[in-house]
Structure formats: C-alpha cells, structure tokens
Amino acid sequence: MRRLGFWLVLSVLLTGCGGGGGGTEVRDSNAPLLSQIELQHMGNSVMLSVVAQDAETGIASVIAIATVGPSTQTFQMSAADGQRYQVGLPSNTVRVNVRATDRAGNSRESGSIPVPPPQPPFP
Secondary structure (H helix, E strand, O other), X not given: XXXXXXXXXXXXXXXXXXXXXXXXXXXXXXXXXXXEEEEEEEOOEEEEEEEEEOOXXXXXXXXXXXXXXXXXXXXXXXXXXXXXXEEEEEOOEEEEEEEEXXXXXXXXXXXXXXXXXXXXXXX
C-alpha cells in the first residue's frame, strides 16, 4: 500500500509539468511585407525583383502570378541577395502580382502591376 501511495503522489505532482521543451513559441499572425517591386525589360524577358520581409518566422516562398499574353502563369521567385527575390518573365508579360508567404502560412499579395513596354528599339 505504501508503494501505491508513492506512485499516486508522484503522478499527481507530474500532472502539471506539461510536455513542452521550455522554449518560447513564436505566434506569427502578420503577413510578410513587400516593397521595392521593380520590372525591367532585359532582352527577350522581363526581370521582376522584389524585397520580401517577415520578422517573425521568415519567408517560405515568393511567387509571381503573371498575365502572359492571354493566360495566367505562376513563377517561383529565387532569393537573389538578402531579402531580394527575382525571376525572369516572358517578354509578352502584361501584368504581374507578387505573393509572399511566411513559414507560419500568412501571405500578402501585391496589387496588379502593369508591365511597361520595352524601350525602343523593340527586340
């Protein structure tokens, strides 16, 4: 009986201990920030670059949603340096949106951005 009492007291004491690792959990409900969106014709493509930042959990992905001719296409953007991401788009791209998603699943999308025509002489 004495042994049963020991285990009963021990289990009651351990009940409130929880199973966490003792670290602080980051709760991120803020969408990433987008800035410095730039479009530039480079030969037979349009170079798109953007700065995407997320202070809490970091950036998981940045994509370009482009209207290319009559269709919509999605392009994965690559980290260029620091917080700048870039991608080359087809030369007949007419509009583009940028969407950044953080590691917590929050996302922000830019408005629709018209792609300016190339400077003469045209390629």
